[in-house]
Amino acid sequence: MQTLTSVDGTPIAYDRAGHGPAIVVTTGAFNDHTTCAELAAHLTGDHTVVTYDRRARGASGDTAPYAIERELEDLAAIIDVAGGRAAVFGYSSGGILALAAAAAGLPITHLALYEAPFALGTLTAGAADLPARLENLVADGRPGDAVALFQTEGIGLPAPVVEQIRSSPAWPSLVAIAQSTVYDATLTTVLGVPTPAMLAVDVPTSVITGAETWPGLPESAAALAGLLPHARHVVVPGGANHGIPPLATAEVVRQLLVWSPAVRDVHDHA
Known part of the structure; x- marks a missing residue:
């Protein structure tokens, strides 16, 4: 690259x-x-x-x-x-x-x-406070919870599906980019x-x-x-x-x- x-x-x-x-x-x-x-x-x-x-x-x-x-x-x-x-x-x-x-x-x-x-x-647009809640979770050292919150409220995945993803091999790679959920949530709520x-x-x-x-x-x-x-x-x-x-x-x-x-x-x- x-x-x-x-x-x-x-x-x-x-x-x-x-x-x-x-x-x-x-x-x-x-x-x-x-x-x-x-x-x-x-x-x-x-x-x-x-x-x-x-x-x-x-x-x-x-x-x-x-x-x-x-x-x-x-x-x-x-x-x-x-x-x-x-x-x-x-x-x-x-x-x-x-x-x-x-x-x-x-x-x-x-x-x-x-x-x-x-x-x-x-x-429907996501909740206006979703980006701030995601940012707070990342700042508090809870990136996995930010990923799960975005998946449920930002994407609309059912909670049981999110729990399955948590236990999948892909989960660590999602947690590594948890900060980016703030940015996608901002796009989908503001625009x-x-x-x-x-x-x-x-x-x-x-x-x-x-x-x-x-x-x-x-x-x-x-x-x-x-x-x-x-x-x-x-x-x-x-x-x-x-x-x-x-x-x-x-x-x-x-x-x-x-x-x-x-x-x-x-x-x-x-």
Whole structure:
């Protein structure tokens, strides 16, 4: 991996592969640059794909205090190393970050938002105090409890499922990045309801859901596609439990980059 230095001095680790028009991938909670590696591999034949570790996870650093603006600066720096302009694929809370980045004027040509948990339809935003409660648990030396709290209140997993995860081999890796739960909770509470500036973003956008995903996400995606000026909702086969079917999703991304939004279809299927 390579490393750049963001505006506030935080090292941000990234991988760059392929050749052609640039696509930047920004991921969600408990993810690092490897989360979308298979998707990226399907795109590098004709695109430059840059994946990165958001701050406080993977090989990237972190600098207090946190603000959403710092993550926008990180993404701006990644787009710069990608060539100065890029399409952005945002997964889960990374999709909220991607739309906020476009609203902030970053040089984003296209948006692919995969199951971004916007509080639209039957989905609701997290409790406003969730980021502060997570921060307090981490500060008190209870990172595991922060992870469990985010999984139950931030993601909506049943408590018995969280207890199963606690005893799984993956648990230590989640605890290691507990601080990042504060940042994802901040995104989903502060920007979970899209701002007017976010809803005014007029770059071509595909709002994507898997056919077998969690309840609420397809309705939210369809609602968001209907609110954005140049967007369509695309359903890809598979995608059980909020996962990404890499091959089908890569094809949706390719179609997005050549799509003309002159005729909008908000109920598309791959």
